[in-house]
Amino acid sequence: MNESHTQNLSSDIFSTPFLLANVGAPFLIGMATGYFAKKMLKTALFFGGAIVVLLFVAESQGIITINSMALQDAASSTAEMAKDSSDFLLARLGVITGRGVSAVGGFYAGFKLG
Secondary structure: OOHHHHHHHHHOOOOHHHHHHHHHHHHHHHHHHHHHHHHHHHHHHHHHHHHHHHHHHHHHOOOOOOOHHHHHHHHHHHHHHHHHHHHHHHHHHOOOOOOOHHHHHHHHHHHHHO
């Protein structure tokens, strides 16, 4: 390729190589990350709910006593950790492209699909 042709490719924002590198691939990375995050969140909620139900059953049988404030504190700290991890993922995806718009948009699309 000659130099002028290379400059035209790099400056043409509607060219396939530019779109794939700056919009397509980051979008797919973000989408895969969002889909995975949603599935993991659902799995964690499923197991967390199962544990809470088992605790309630054990309490109703007189095996244990549950401190409601401690249970609420544990739920609050878990929610805060989930928020921190989503903030981390979005910040990391924002670095993939110059503005991070396609990767973050892909994350939200994947999270919606998951």
